[in-house]
């Protein structure tokens with residue numbers, strides 16, 4: 001299976017569920033197990049939520065973009081915003097670190113993405129927006145496409 | 149997200165129905181705290197059997213309620229999480245402070 005898609009949507013929290021469903025339906029084309037599918041939805045939810053809350057500070061005027069690609073058994077995901085960016089990426093990735101403890105944030109978002117996906121990298125800088133790239137390979141053999 | 153609370157003496161059983169993410173976290177937190185406003189409620193059980201999705205925003209809500217309940221000498225229990233929710237609770241260390249009953 002080789003396929004690609006791009007979606008762009010406003011930075012409103014309703015789109016967290018929307019993004020999970022869209023990427024989940026797209027990734028279903030490489031026949032993930034139920035567990036792999038929920039891992040993927042979890043990672044999407046974390047990255048999109050971060051763009052909305054931290055990138056755009058909960059303001060609805062921003063745009064979040066998701067690019068997804070399927071190749072064989074692999075899913076490649078790129079989730080980006082043009083928000084305020086991250087000054088210290090290593091610190092942001094530490095388990096339990098959050099810049100908003102008063103909002104009941106757990107600081108586990110990046111740890112979840114790292115644990116539930118195979119790879120995760122963060123590209124960011126203050127004032128430069130943030131892009132999170134993740135990959136996941138599903139275990140199952142892909143089903144053969146029908147010939148006609 | 150829908151919450152259904154049942155009072156049993158000094159304990160409150162709340163069933164969470166739907167998806168707990170950042171979008172639904174505020175409403176979930178407000179409704180849970182409304183159930184806990186009565187200080188005679190010591191123990192809280194969250195029935196997660198009908199929670200179909202939760203991400204780290206839910207961990208924040210659970211840890212926040214744990215602090216509140218623990219502060220009044222009560223206990224927080226989690227009941228019957230689905231496999232995806234259970235996996236997240238396990239990896240984030242929630243079971244170190246919160247008891248789980250049922251699988």
Ligand SMILES: Nc1ncnc2c1ncn2[C@@H]1O[C@H](COP(=O)(O)OP(=O)(O)O)[C@@H](O)[C@H]1O
Nearest residue numbers: 050051054055092098099105106107109110130
């Ligand atoms: N897209 C983003 N834009 C700006 N800052 C971000 C972004 N994503 C993450 N961060 C920063 O990294 C921190 C850690 O993120 P995370 O692990 O998801 O925890 P949480 O969302 O609970 O704070 C955030 O508190 C925030 O300061």
Ligand SMILES: [Mg+2]
Nearest residue numbers: 046050109110
């Ligand atoms: Mg986060």
